[in-house]
Amino acid sequence: MRYVLRRLAQTILVVVLVTLLTSAALRFMPNATEVLVAAKTGPGATKEQAEAVIKDLGLDKPFYVQYFSWMKDFVTGEWGNTFQTNQTIASEVKRALPISVFLMIYGQLLALSAAVPVAVWSAYRQNSRFDRMSATTAFGMLSLPNYIVAPVLMLLFSVQRRWVPYPSIYSGLWDDPVAHLKAFVLPSITIALPLFAGYMRLLRADMIGTLQSEFITTARAKGVSTRNILFRHALRPSLFSLVTATAVNVGALMGGVVIVEQFFLLNGMGRLTVESIFRREFPTVQYCVAILALIYVSINLFVDMIYAWIDPRVRAGRALG
Amino acid sequence: MSDIEIVEDDVSLIVPIIDEAGSPKVRVRRRGRVTKWLAIGWLTFIVVSAIGANSLPYINHSCDQFESKLDCSTALNGSLKKIELPPTWAFFADPPKEPVGGGATHVGIMGTDRNGYDIFARAMLGARPSLTIAGLAITFGLAIATILGMIAGYFRGWVDVLIENITNVLLAFPALLLVIFCVTFFTDNTQSAASARPLWPIILALVIVSIPPLTRLVRANTISYAQRDFVVAARSLGAKGSRIMFKEILPNIVPALVSFALTGLALLIVAEGALAFLGLSVEAPTPTWGKMISAGTERLRNDVWWISLMPALTMFLTVLSINLLGDVLSQRFNTREAIA
Numbered sequence: 001m002r003y004v005l006r007r008l009a010q011t012i013l014v015v016v017l018v019t020l021l022t023s024a025a026l027r028f029m030p031n032a033t034e035v036l037v038a039a040k041t042g043p044g045a046t047k048e049q050a051e052a053v054i055k056d057l058g059l060d061k062p063f064y065v066q067y068f069s070w071m072k073d074f075v076t077g078e079w080g081n082t083f084q085t086n087q088t089i090a091s092e093v094k095r096a097l098p099i100s101v102f103l104m105i106y107g108q109l110l111a112l113s114a115a116v117p118v119a120v121w122s123a124y125r126q127n128s129r130f131d132r133m134s135a136t137t138a139f140g141m142l143s144l145p146n147y148i149v150a151p152v153l154m155l156l157f158s159v160q161r162r163w164v165p166y167p168s169i170y171s172g173l174w175d176d177p178v179a180h181l182k183a184f185v186l187p188s189i190t191i192a193l194p195l196f197a198g199y200m201r202l203l204r205a206d207m208i209g210t211l212q213s214e215f216i217t218t219a220r221a222k223g224v225s226t227r228n229i230l231f232r233h234a235l236r237p238s239l240f241s242l243v244t245a246t247a248v249n250v251g252a253l254m255g256g257v258v259i260v261e262q263f264f265l266l267n268g269m270g271r272l273t274v275e276s277i278f279r280r281e282f283p284t285v286q287y288c289v290a291i292l293a294l295i296y297v298s299i300n301l302f303v304d305m306i307y308a309w310i311d312p313r314v315r316a317g318r319a320l321g
Numbered sequence: 322m323s324d325i326e327i328v329e330d331d332v333s334l335i336v337p338i339i340d341e342a343g344s345p346k347v348r349v350r351r352r353g354r355v356t357k358w359l360a361i362g363w364l365t366f367i368v369v370s371a372i373g374a375n376s377l378p379y380i381n382h383s384c385d386q387f388e389s390k391l392d393c394s395t396a397l398n399g400s401l402k403k404i405e406l407p408p409t410w411a412f413f414a415d416p417p418k419e420p421v422g423g424g425a426t427h428v429g430i431m432g433t434d435r436n437g438y439d440i441f442a443r444a445m446l447g448a449r450p451s452l453t454i455a456g457l458a459i460t461f462g463l464a465i466a467t468i469l470g471m472i473a474g475y476f477r478g479w480v481d482v483l484i485e486n487i488t489n490v491l492l493a494f495p496a497l498l499l500v501i502f503c504v505t506f507f508t509d510n511t512q513s514a515a516s517a518r519p520l521w522p523i524i525l526a527l528v529i530v531s532i533p534p535l536t537r538l539v540r541a542n543t544i545s546y547a548q549r550d551f552v553v554a555a556r557s558l559g560a561k562g563s564r565i566m567f568k569e570i571l572p573n574i575v576p577a578l579v580s581f582a583l584t585g586l587a588l589l590i591v592a593e594g595a596l597a598f599l600g601l602s603v604e605a606p607t608p609t610w611g612k613m614i615s616a617g618t619e620r621l622r623n624d625v626w627w628i629s630l631m632p633a634l635t636m637f638l639t640v641l642s643i644n645l646l647g648d649v650l651s652q653r654f655n656t657r658e659a660i661a
Contacts, residue, residue: 145594145595145640277502
């Protein structure tokens with residue numbers, strides 16, 4: 001319990017630090033005020049307009065006041081409007097977030113469901129033909145950036161065969177499941193390829209280590225079937241790196257697949273944030289980063305909690321200190 | 322790519338090598354050697370052509386080579402006939418338009434782009450920014466990460482918590498966003514000539530994003546050795562923390578570090594390409610792989626694939642070769658360790 005509380009405090013600290021860092025960076029950027037005013041009013045603003053903007057955004061106040069009032073707004077949900085579309089930032093985020101979540105989930109599911117069986121079998125039959133082939137494939141995939149995969153997939157499945165529309169048109173999962181999946185299939189595959197390769201290699205390596213432990217020999221000596229040894233005895237203690245990587249990627253994929261979102265014209269969180277950076281809409285950037293950071297750290301916290309479930313040794317270690 | 326065989330990967334060095342002796346290994350080594358030399362060959366080729374890109378025997382790869390704009394446009398007009406021609410080997414591809422005034426319908430080993438530039442020559446020119454930026458960034462990033470990661474992984478306690486929190490803060494920003502953010506932060510407001518965008522903000526941004534994941538990896542590696550018998554033995558003999566870290570643990574994680582360095586280099590080349598893809602890397606006259614790929618995607622819908630996919634192939638082979646070498650190197654270290 002003390003461990004949980006400590007991790008919780010750590011998590012909150014990280015969020016505070018991230019938002020503080022973002023605010024500070026945006027505030028103390030060279031010419032921050034002028035850039036912001038120009039972004040809000042367009043070029044050639046009059047002095048009165050500029051002063052109004054400065055007052056409106058609270059740029060005349062000291063930094064810590066600005067930060068605390070921002071924090072208050074963030075917590076209470078009064079995020080204000082975007083500069084360009086003049087919609088609330090909250091509604092923009094609400095529109096973008098599901099797209100990112102879907103993309104992340106589909107990508108992860110595809111990658112994990114392929115990686116786990118392949119890795120387990122590769123580790124079990126180390127240096128077999130299957131192992132070498134999967135290693136080679138994974139190797140190739142790791143060297144393929146998503147901005148190469150995406151155009152190739154688009155060329156093959158949207159241009160040469162018109163199976164899925166390009167650009168992807170987002171529709172809700174329950175509104176039109178077919179269109180929904182069509183919109184997400186190519187982006188998800190693009191995201192899943194390198195994930196699959198990474199996961200496969202991580203799990204395979206850990207699995208090979210585990211399979212040489214004494215408890216596996218014991219299990220084998222007891223006559224446990226291969227499948228049970230692999231999936232019951234060996235998989236769990238081998239999951240450490242895989243779980244960490246998966247968790248790290250949840251956060252990374254939420255905002256980090258800008259290129260895929262951009263290429264398939266899906267308006268996810270990554271695209272929203274980047275476009276806001278490009279348009280110098282710093283308030284929007286701040287909220288986006290805060291949300292992404294919040295998601296990232298909560299998932300990390302969650303994963304730390306399940307470590308104990310995965311590996312009893314961790315629980316014992318924590319109990320000791 | 323089917324002939325590339327990777328048998329061991331970097332992490333398998335945790336496993337003792339003893340059980341891998343025997344005849345299969347000999348076969349494996351020979352195959353590994355062939356791919357290794359292919360990789361080295363390709364990288365040498367890229368580096369040499371990147372250095373000598375301006376004197377490649379192809380026309381109009383860049384206006385850099387011309388004294389004046391007029392020369393450039395004259396030369397361009399001369400090559401206008403050669404717009405968007407597929408590579409010579411691509412017999413199955415047709416140019417979108419018949420070349421003006423007849424002539425060959427297929428040109429060069431990578432074809433030509435919308436301006437009639439030779440794509441191969443531009444791809445070689447584009448290797449320069451990519452390799453320079455990624456190479457510098459990974460050097461700095463790994464040096465810092467190794468120190469941080471070993472301290473965190475060996476001493477644990479409050480240092481570990483501190484370093485973990487710092488990496489957590491940095492990791493909580495999605496990497497690409499952080500890079501974009503850094504690049505905008507450091508370049509945006511200078512407002513100097515667009516062509517003079519300095520390299521260092523990009524490098525700095527890439528160093529910043531590479532530190533947290535590398536630190537984590539080094540830390541994890543250190544931890545996996547910190548409780549081993551030989552470390553415990555050294556400690557019980559009264560060895561100091563720094564001695565254990567540098568004499569006992571560091572030699573064991575060096576193979577991992579080398580493979581991280583090469584993987585990191587590959588990743589950073591990709592990241593630099595991503596920046597270029599978003600228009601944030603070096604400015605206009607210099608081509609980069611990312612920019613070439615992204616510029617070509619507009620024409621994909623008309624089935625004009627070579628403009629985008631040929632630079633993509635160049636980049637893929639480069640990244641693949643670096644990754645391969647990382648693998649081979651870690652095997653080499655592994656073997657030596659086993660002999661000693």
